[in-house]
Amino acid sequence: MGLIDMSIIKYLIQSIIIIFTITAVFVAAFELSAPANIISKPYIVKKECLDSMKRVQGSTYFYLMEHPKFCGDITIDMLKNKGYIDRSLHACDICRDKSGYKVAYKRSGKEICYIDVICSEHGKLSRQSDEDKIKGLPKGFVNNYIARVKTKLNLY
Ligand SMILES: [Zn+2]
Numbered sequence: 001m002g003l004i005d006m007s008i009i010k011y012l013i014q015s016i017i018i019i020f021t022i023t024a025v026f027v028a029a030f031e032l033s034a035p036a037n038i039i040s041k042p043y044i045v046k047k048e049c050l051d052s053m054k055r056v057q058g059s060t061y062f063y064l065m066e067h068p069k070f071c072g073d074i075t076i077d078m079l080k081n082k083g084y085i086d087r088s089l090h091a092c093d094i095c096r097d098k099s100g101y102k103v104a105y106k107r108s109g110k111e112i113c114y115i116d117v118i119c120s121e122h123g124k125l126s127r128q129s130d131e132d133k134i135k136g137l138p139k140g141f142v143n144n145y146i147a148r149v150k151t152k153l154n155l156y
Contacts, residue, residue, distance in 0.1 A: 042137050042147055046122055049092035049136070053101065053117040053125040059085040060103050060115045068110055074103040092136075095119045 059079045064070065079085040091100045099120075106113040117125040123132025138147045 041151060043151075045092055046136050049095070049119055049122045050125065050128060052089055052091060053119060053122075055085060055089055056101055056103060056117045057115050057125060060105060060117075061112065064105065064107060064112050064115070071107065074105065076100050076103075092119060092121055095121050 056076060056079070060074050063074065063079060063082070063084050076085070076089070076091070080087050080089070090096060095101060102118040103115070104118060105115040114126070119125075119136075121136045123135035127133075134144070138144050
């Protein structure tokens, strides 16, 4: 390979690195400049939904702790009626239109093995770090990004 070929490759690699760097800086600038209150609507809805699901999980835990022999179904209405959760708590719109959150738990003896809360739109609370991470959000990175841009520019 001649000396000229080598320098062409070198310049090519340099250009690619520069393009990547510029793109990364733009993406980072956009992400960091987005104030928390105007992230895209799907994101806000999902975040609120997860907050609600966490509250349901916590309330279920207390209910199960205080009722060691209970092993029936847990419903949100039941937790509300018995005062374990605030009446203002509501599932996200899509889930509410269906039957609301579902609570799944397993206990063995006095021990509570797990408590999971499931939203038909956003998935399982326990799988938000992997499987259901983007459930209920616009599909794919590009659409996700567009959703955020649209919100930032108030196009929703
Ligand atoms: Zn939801």
